[in-house]
Amino acid sequence: MIEVRFHEDLYDGFAVDEAVKAYGDFLSAELAREEQAWIVRFTPAPHAIEEGIDAWTLASELANYALGKTIERSRMPEDALALASGGEEA
Amino acid sequence: MSSTSAATATTEPSEGEKGEPAAPAKPHVIEIELDEQLYPKDVIYGAAYVFIDRCYVHLDRVGDGRVKVSLRAKRGGPALSEALAGELQNELLGQAWRQEIAAQNRKLIESVTARALGGAAGPPGLDELLAMDISDDTAFDDPLGIAMSWEDKYGKKKNKSSEGQAADGGTADGNASSGVADGTAVDRETP
Numbered sequence: 001m002i003e004v005r006f007h008e009d010l011y012d013g014f015a016v017d018e019a020v021k022a023y024g025d026f027l028s029a030e031l032a033r034e035e036q037a038w039i040v041r042f043t044p045a046p047h048a049i050e051e052g053i054d055a056w057t058l059a060s061e062l063a064n065y066a067l068g069k070t071i072e073r074s075r076m077p078e079d080a081l082a083l084a085s086g087g088e089e090a
Numbered sequence: 091m092s093s094t095s096a097a098t099a100t101t102e103p104s105e106g107e108k109g110e111p112a113a114p115a116k117p118h119v120i121e122i123e124l125d126e127q128l129y130p131k132d133v134i135y136g137a138a139y140v141f142i143d144r145c146y147v148h149l150d151r152v153g154d155g156r157v158k159v160s161l162r163a164k165r166g167g168p169a170l171s172e173a174l175a176g177e178l179q180n181e182l183l184g185q186a187w188r189q190e191i192a193a194q195n196r197k198l199i200e201s202v203t204a205r206a207l208g209g210a211a212g213p214p215g216l217d218e219l220l221a222m223d224i225s226d227d228t229a230f231d232d233p234l235g236i237a238m239s240w241e242d243k244y245g246k247k248k249n250k251s252s253e254g255q256a257a258d259g260g261t262a263d264g265n266a267s268s269g270v271a272d273g274t275a276v277d278r279e280t281p
Binding site: 005007009010011036056060061063064067068070071074 | 116117131132135136138139142146147148149150151157162
């Protein structure tokens, strides 16, 4: 089991959620919110390991995706952000 | 300002259950601690975004007003990671400076943009047209004679010349067929 912490001051909750969905084929994950952080605990899928994707790389790719999405969302105008979030708040 | 160290990764792998493959050895990660007063969040975001195609970047808060950036090159060894960490610090400075310039010139940029948009607004609107003074004296004022027809401008001269030619034995049909050439010829004769 790998745990990745995303501080909520620095990462957008929607971005973290989207990252987990994007890599859903390669891992089985559970999300939690603890002590001002979004926590992703995951186990790599067997086929991902067979393909030579190690857990560290998967965690790093997931973190990169979440960071990229967070930055993109931080630069979106408010109306576009609300539309992208489906009217919810992160 | 900022401190760099090559140390642990930000993710915390733990030993899996029986039968699960153990996580591979921790990769070499460079950590840089930044003061948010010198490098605000937008600056860190800007610099990180430049590097996410070449590196794995992770951000974490390590104290009040302090952010830790963990960096690992996607390809290449620890030496490349360290070189990229140096580049990231340069990029952070560049981003901070760009933000400072943008803040200083914000009013000027807004003013220039407003002027450009005002100029691009196009022809006057209905209210401005209604406010314009359009009377009989000014509406059809044509000092350059642009609105005058060709016949009005050259007709009399052409008639004079056709009269002269008729007197010399020419016909009205002959004049009509000569068309514009006649008109220009008359012009040259009578400046």
